[in-house]
């Protein structure tokens with residue numbers, strides 16, 4: 001089995017990841033596929049159910065006037081479906097902090113804009129779109145300054161991609177920390193983005209042969225700056241101004257952010273101010289003091305860009321336990337799989353902490369560098385189980401076990417954790433985050 005290949009590659013290679021993952025053979029499974037065809041059990045209501053026998057109160061009086069909220073709001077009953085933050089991952093005043101996406105409540109693969117996770121190092125900049133400018137300069141033939149309207153005049157593209165902060169699940173390197181899916185994996189979200197492919201704009205700008213790297217800098221107070229290889233910019237990077245059909249939210253970088261599909265969240269520079277073409281990496285703060293990974297040898301890995309293949313079961317989870325599920329009832333186990341290195345090819349589920357695996361079904365759209373839903377119909381016999389998921393992508397990578405990952409990386413890296421996650425489901429339906437090595 002090929003596991004933690006990219007991490008191993010990094011250890012043996014002081015410089016950078018190869019930009020193109022050559023396509024390797026699909027991971028071969030050594031077990032038979034199980035077809036999970038089930039009959040839905042009837043969900044019966046009792047004959048004396050007041051809720052169906054009596055006219056509800058909203059049926060006999062007028063509701064909200066039609067345009068009470070010109071920008072619609074969720075039902076007040078959904079007030080618990082919100083982003084959440086924690087002092088553990090905040091500067092204390094919440095200007096450098098992270099608000100986690102409630103992924104336990106998300107359906108499908110699109111996160112509504114109000115629930116998209118938010119990681120900012122200097123608060124949310126409120127940028128005046130009329131005064132917004134994008135400067136493209138450095139080792140180029142024709143440096144340019146673009147207004148927002150000028151950016152929007154280029155032919156647009158729309159793509160669905162996830163963004164994940166490499167610190168997603170970071171406290172887990174040193175043992176289970178959060179008994180919550182939202183806090184364990186909520187530093188990511190997925191959306192439909194619209195903007196311009198950078199390759200389109202760069203044709204006009206003309207990159208000089210000496211330009212190998214580009215510095216992308218934000219205009220917010222943190223002046224987040226990262227260097228990226230020119231190849232990625234010409235491959236699939238975009239500058240985006242819309243998310244799920246509307247303008248970016250301030251938290252996501254309104255009016256313009258860089259989108260670097262599949263790569264570390266922090267490379268997706270928000271409130272993008274300039275792109276400077278250079279001949280060597282800048283070694284900026286966020287690629288030296290931060291976002292580097294200390295390995296057991298004492299060496300740190302720098303410029304580790306792609307987010308590796310990963311998955312997690314979203315139902316059940318500690319935030320959505322099976323406490324109401326009765327013995328012998330059918331239930332849908334659901335989860336999310338994603339890879340910044342390609343497309344999810346399959347997901348396996350284990351009920352015994354990783355000893356035996358069964359193939360789950362991929363549901364809906366299966367796209368590269370995108371969240372992918374998986375599902376498995378299951379009849380729970382009420383006995384405790386250890387529920388894990390393990391995803392594989394078309395670049396030939398499979399999630400490692402915790403032992404396999406720690407053997408290569410030690411416990412100091414903080415970033416890029418993609419080891420298998422296991423939930424313990426107790427006989428009372430409670431779900432806990434446990435680490436099976």
Ligand SMILES: Nc1nc2c(c(=O)[nH]1)N[C@H]1C(S)=C(S)[C@@H](COP(=O)(O)O)O[C@H]1N2
Pocket residue numbers: 116117118119120121122163164165166217218219220222223224251252253264265266267268269270271272
């Ligand atoms: N200008 C700027 N860009 C930024 C940041 C920032 O603080 N300033 N945070 C980065 C980090 S660390 C991550 S993980 C992603 C988070 O994107 P989101 O807030 O839209 O979820 O944005 C990145 N881009």
Ligand SMILES: [Mo]
Pocket residue numbers: 119164165166167265266
């Ligand atoms: Mo991040």
